[in-house]
Amino acid sequence: MNKLLKNTRNVLFSWRFLLNLAIILVATSWISLMSQTVTVRDGDGNIVQEATRTARLYESWWAVARRGPAMKSHGRAVSLHLGVCFIITFAVWYVALNGKKRAASVGRREDAPESSREETPHADA
Numbered sequence: 001m002n003k004l005l006k007n008t009r010n011v012l013f014s015w016r017f018l019l020n021l022a023i024i025l026v027a028t029s030w031i032s033l034m035s036q037t038v039t040v041r042d043g044d045g046n047i048v049q050e051a052t053r054t055a056r057l058y059e060s061w062w063a064v065a066r067r068g069p070a071m072k073s074h075g076r077a078v079s080l081h082l083g084v085c086f087i088i089t090f091a092v093w094y095v096a097l098n099g100k101k102r103a104a105s106v107g108r109r110e111d112a113p114e115s116s117r118e119e120t121p122h123a124d125a
Contacts, residue, residue: 011093021089029058
């Protein structure tokens with residue numbers, strides 16, 4: 001349990017993890033949350049006007065930062081985006097950190113001198 005907490009702390013306070021999380025949040029903020037098309041037709045069924053509105057994640061982040069209207073729905077979108085990105089980034093960094101530590105410990109064992117790997121000879125009486 002102590003090792004788990006130590007590794008978690010090492011990942012959370014790593015500047016590389018925080019930078020990676022920030023880059024992923026910025027890169028994925030262009031994903032569209034919703035696309036809505038409004039079509040206006042005349043009496044014969046012909047299209048008179050058509051408009052498509054696309055809502056992107058960065059618009060929700062901006063609305064939360066300004067405390068704009070519909071704060072509750074924008075807050076949900078932002079918290080979901082932040083949570084998913086955090087969980088994925090944390091999982092990748094946690095596994096990568098453990099992989100580096102395991103590789104380092106295996107490397108230390110292989111660097112041991114040959115005499116320490118051999119069994120000590122038994123004296124026959």
